[in-house]
Amino acid sequence: MTVKVILTDIEGTTSSIAFVKDVLFPYAASHLAGYVRANRNAPLVQQQLQATAQLLEEESPGSEATAADTDALINTLLEWIAADRKATPLKVLQGLIWETGYKNGDYAAHMYPDATANLRQWHADGIPLYVYSSGSVKAQQLFFGYSQDGNLLPLFSGHFDTQSGAKQAADSYRNIVQQLQTQHVGLLAADVLFLSDIEAELDAAREAGLQTCWLIRDGKIPQASAHTAVPSFDFVQPL
Missing domain, CATH: 3.40.50.1000 (HAD superfamily/HAD-like)
Incomplete structure (x- = not known):
């Protein structure tokens, strides 16, 4: 055919698989909190925080999580990294963090x-x-x-x-x-x-x-x- x-x-x-598991995921996990706090007012980051809060609301109706609750959302995102969850807002944020690592020469794929x-x-x-x-x-x-x-x-x-x-x-x-x-x-x-x-x-x-x-x-x-x-x-x- x-x-x-x-x-x-x-x-x-x-x-x-080891590159993603042993290099990229730990890098994102260790840098996520600092990156989100430093860039939480950037439109793209704010969109991902809103999307994360929305997913939490869909999974637990009545959840009080909002895009303004940065610390709670960071904890959720870190839990998703540990669980290797395929959530789109997490993947977008990981991509932004990994971009810094690639451009700094911290690793190559x-x-x-x-x-x-x-x-x-x-x-x-x-x-x-x-x-x-x-x-x-x-x-x-x-x-x-x-x-x-x-x-x-x-x-x-x-x-x-x-x-x-x-x-x-x-x-x-x-x-x-x-x-x-x-x-x-x-x-x-x-x-x-x-x-x-x-x-x-x-x-x-x-x-x-x-x-x-x-x-x-x-x-x-x-x-x-x-x-x-x-x-x-x-x-x-x-x-």
């Missing part, structure tokens, strides 16, 4: 060599590349813009995050295909190949009609799976 567009996950797929090599080759072959990650679009752009292999951002045609929906929901992939169709006239779901290390995400993408490829970098490749399973990008054959 022809692949016209490649959509890829990041964590565990193009890059090590990890890339698997096979991922970098093949992404570059597919781009050279004319295959449009897109990213779908639970991290915000801003965080994705920083990740690839400040990678250990240099600025890889020009390889990608676009980015999708949790605003398109949860990664384990088929409707999220249907939403993404609809957005891709505005850029690629006549594109079908079956023309899109989704790469991920999470089987449940691949199940959702497959339900939406996408082609799927399961990256299993550490572990045994299953004998039978609904998804093509490979140990690295070197075994992905989109052409």
